[in-house]
Amino acid sequence: MSNNTFFALVVRECKRMTSRPLYLFCMIIAPALVFVFFTTMMSNGLPTDIPVAVVDEDNTSVTRQVIRNLDAFQQTEITAQYNNFAEAREAMQRGEIYAFYYIPEGTTEQALASRQPVVSFYTSASYIIPSSLEYRDMKMMSEYASGALTRATLYAQGLSEQQAMAVLQPIKIEMFPVNNPRLNYSVYLCNTMLPGILMLLILQITIFSIYGEIKEETAKEWLSASDNNIIKALTSKMLPQFVIWFIMTLLYMAIMYGYYQFPLNCSFIAMLIPATLLILASQGLALFICAMVPSLRWALSLATLWGVLSFPISGFSFPYIAFPAPMKALSFLFPLRHYFLIYASQALNGLSWHYTWINYVFILLFIILPFFVVNRLKTFLSEYHYTI
Amino acid sequence: MKWFIDILTVWFHELKRIIHDEGVLLFFFVVPLLYPLLYSYLYNNEIVTEVPAIVVDDSHSSLSREFIRKVDATADIKIIGQCADMEEAKEMMHHNNAYAIIYIPSSFANDIAEGMQTSICLYSDMSGFLYYKAIYSACTEVSLDMNYDIKAERLGGASERQIETFSYPLAYRYVPMFNTQSGFASFLIPAILILIIQQTMILGVGMLAGDERERLNKGETYYWTDNIKPVQMLFGRAGAYWCIYAVISVYLVCIIPDIFHLVHIWQWKTLLPFMATYLTACVFFSMALSILSRDRESLILVFVFMSIPLLFMSGLSWPVQNMPLIWKILSHLFPSTFGITGYIRISEMGALIPDIHYELTALCTQSVVYFIITCLLYRRRFRKNLHTADNNVC
Structure with missing residues (x-):
């Protein structure tokens, strides 16, 4: 019942x-x-082709190469080039880009003369995810660009690639994100x-x-x-x-x-x-x-x-x-x-x-x-x- | 003039109704007052510090100890133990809630002494992204620092400037803009503040409409059946909600960021017109939606869970450019999408009216569209009610 x-x-x-x-x-x-x-x-797992901009005041074949390399990163897409810092900042405030890479005038010349020019990159940290991804890409790009210049000098001195890397970066950090390798x-x-x-x-x-x-x-x-x-x-x-x-x-x-x-x-x-x-x-x-x-x-x-x-x-x-x-x-x-x-x-x-x-x-x-x-x-x- | 006084009468009536309804007061006042406090308090530390980590040091050298000491000294990581091998470290990590293992291989000091490149391996727990970020950046910083000293030693006798130029012929600088410490509260709270306005308004207005509907079903009458046109009704009520939320908004966008030291660099001349438009869009949006409300509580069930997808639709955490088209289109229906983006730009990024042109236009369009929809719905309901009232008389 x-x-x-x-x-x-x-x-x-x-x-x-x-x-x-x-x-x-x-x-x-x-x-x-x-x-x-x-x-x-x-x-997609991670956002791809995040829109970013470049301010290339130097505009030489070297800086253009840097920009092309940056564009080749999976997470990054260069959608605009601006003439100066202020224009790029305004584009960021309009939400058109999440980051920009700034190359001041004379960068190539100073680098060749060993006067250590400084490039900079800016991310819109109000948006944490695109900002940290762009930080990673742009930092990697900068390390790469800088390393390429030194490596050229070291190779010229007759060092092998391995030796050159040891001189450039004696301690390397290898990161293993356990069980989620693609983040x-x-x-x-x-x-x-x-x-x-x-x-x-x-x-x-x-x-x-x-x-x-x-x-x-x-x-x-x-x-x-x-x-x-x-x-x-x-x-x-x-x-x-x-x-x-x-x-x-x-x-x-x-x-x-x-x-x-x-x-x-x-x-x-x-x-x-x-x-x-x-x-x-x-x-x-x-x-x-x-x-x-x-x-x-x-x-x-x-x-x-x-x-x-x-x-x-x-x-x-x-x-x-x-x-x-x-x-x-x-x-x-x-x-x-x-x-x-x-x-x-x-x-x-x-x-x-x-x-x-x-x-x-x-x-x-x-x-x-x-x-x-x-x-x-x-x-x-x-x-x-x-x-x- | 009579026309205007009628609107004022409705406005006053609506305010009285709100004040006497405990449930509506809860949504209009208690939730907007408490939730931001709770959330801001929870996130107030902004960043993760002292992430517990474990070390496996196979090198046992003064260099490896230096590395460990320096990592432990950073704000990001706290070394909670050392283990003899990886197995032991894994076990300890899972038992003691550590989030990373730093492994220094036995060849570490030898490699450096022999002028070879060596590596340190970091195994990070992936249950949270911020752990990963903290561990990675702390160890990278320490390694760069130590690399510098090692290079200085190798280049023996070189000046600081020479070492610097040698290792970085092209130096770089990173500047995080607007939310300068990449803090979590500064990232999320502004969006939550704006979302709360829309969500609580929908719930409160929905409850008022449901209440009216329930009373009507029980045979009670409207208080306004005498000669007041639907449009006047609409303006009177919208005015009441608008005024209440104008006060709430001052608390949310001016006082809360101040209490919790969130970035807020807005200017009055931008913030005022923007918030006014956002409130208008929200008011008509909730009034149009309130038609769905059959009883006092149903809209709560339908709309609360929506808060989380709505937060994502604004593109705060996942860039809009990467959203499937269908969700992008759907997001255009909600005032919060434009409210959140607009407010973040104004408040954190210092945008001016021309910078948020798109958001403002969208909010204006929404206001007009939802106003027309509400008008039509009010007129329909008004006629129907007159009808039923007549029938009752008969």
Whole structure:
């Protein structure tokens, strides 16, 4: 008998979900669009052909060669040449270029006379990504140009290339970005952002669906249909939603690890488990907020705050170690932070789950959170009335 | 004159409605006041310093120790331990949350003594880009510094100037402009400030519209059914939202950057007309959208998650030139796209009106288009309501 009522409740929930286009939009269309948006936008991994300019006041065959070499870098495209510094700066303020390379008059002549001329490059640091990429390219170009001149002298003195390099640069730094050798920007953003957006929607939809019962004054009917058993009522409500969230999770994982081949140095299942736990943790957190904040508006606002704050506080963009101490402490209260650590450890660095067991414990805590407050929730559902 | 007084009446009514609605107050005042504080506080350190790193020193020479000492002394890196081999170092890195391993090969000091080139290997954790940047730049700086000393020794007796000219016949200089320390708060916060204006306005206005719709469904009437034309309604309400956000904007774009020492070099004569246009575009945009709002809360679900794609659409982190065409076109629908780019240029880069010509034109076009759409929608709804009111009477 009890199985039948449970099934009936699940059917009831499915009908509720299909009754409003809002659910369809927030649970399927919106997340799918966002997944496609982020992955297609950054499908190159790194921006290519960033527009930059050159101010070549010297204009000799040597400087023209330097400019051609700079243009050959994959990340850089020289879109304009300006006559002076001010023109280039104005183009930057108009947003037409992200950086420019400045070669003052007499550079070639001074270099040939060993009088060490100075070239300079300017990047628009308000845009951090293009700015650091251009910094890298232009610095490399300058090192190369300078090295080429010395090398010519050293070769003339009869040194081999190896010997010349040893004279030029006795200590060389070799950088190995572990497991993301191309510095793919999409890998580092999407792996946390996509689950984060799904989590935000889970928090909101869960609260909206529970308080929808209060607002539409169907809460009592819902409870009595589940034999006044709050656990049964909640599970039957969360289950169909969970199924959809799970499908959406599979979708983003398929896009990231399947289609775009993001680094996945553990098995697919090993990553699916924390992703699934993240869904449950979000639902748990949402139910907990529902029980603790007896008002649709405030519960929704609190969940939204939690969801939105998850992004910066998970530390995938601005790193955790640079947070102020209170924020470091606060970050433990965000499931996405734990998910991010698990992802970095398992999928990126290929470590076993033992290394992040503590984060699993935290996520599990979020999942069992609502069980401590079910009675409180039941009271609200049976007694609370929606007020504007 | 009567026409104008009617608008003022609507304006006043709308303000009263806002003040008496806790939910709307939350979006119009509490969120714009608190979120920027929270975000700015979180990012206030601007840059990453003292990234924990581990050293594997196979060279055990005074030169390798010098390198380690110098790296540890930089602001970017903090050496938290030394290991005998790479395996041990990896283990330690994963247990102690270090983000890099600096490996100095056994041949390091010998190579230098023999006048050969030698290399130091850096293995960096890629869970965050800023770690990579900090580790790379710190070690490069130290190596350049040590290279200089080594060259000086080799060229024995050469003057400083000679060494300098020898190693860099062409010297170069890097100048990061506008956000001079490449700080994260200065990069992100201005965009968030501008986005908050649009997003909270959509939520608040949406809630007011949803509220009206719910009341109407319950059989309550509008307060304005007497002789006020839809256009007057529209102006009155738009005026109310505009005035509130004018105050909020002063807080967001003048006070917040001041408190958190973000770069703000705008001039009044540029900022004022720009913000006024942005607010106008936002007001009509949210009013047009509010038609979608069937109840008080639904727009929250539809619009909050959009904040993150909207932030990216502005081209702040991924250059617009590299965006697929479809997203570029889509981004033109939202005032925030132009609001963010325009504000960053004015505030951080010191742009003047001619520099943000494109953004201003786009915002003006949006204002006009959304104004017309809102007009049409208001007229339709107004007629429909008169209809239902008549039916009720019958």
